[in-house]
Amino acid sequence: MMRGARRALADIEVALARMRDGMYGLCRACGSDIPLQLLTAIPKTTLCLSCQRTTG
Template identity: 45%
Template structure:
């Protein structure tokens, strides 16, 4: 079980990561897809690929932001650091690397299979 001080440390790290992600999401603007009416087909294909990549990156960032928001909610409701699947404590080594983790090592392996 995590101490109050440990939870506060992880909460601070989560809040900092959240601020960075919000800034990154706001700065990640999609390309102006198809803005050139006389653009060549190859250029349009490159623009399409660039647009798709930027959308995928933004979606990944938004998913991570959602995971961080859920972890911050768990710090407030007293369930932070507890595996959502089995109810056991999440290893500190995992939380040190990925503080938004919601599964212990054993359950992560089971889900990955």
């Protein structure tokens, strides 16, 4: 029952850690800005749309 919430919390902590590093919102593959719309939909995403397509 708590497993889902715990997992979501972990995702948020990862996002916060990246924010502290100044890396949040930047694609880890190509370094370009990840659209805010995508970050809002998938807060833990670390790849921009085009890199997600290429890496599958």
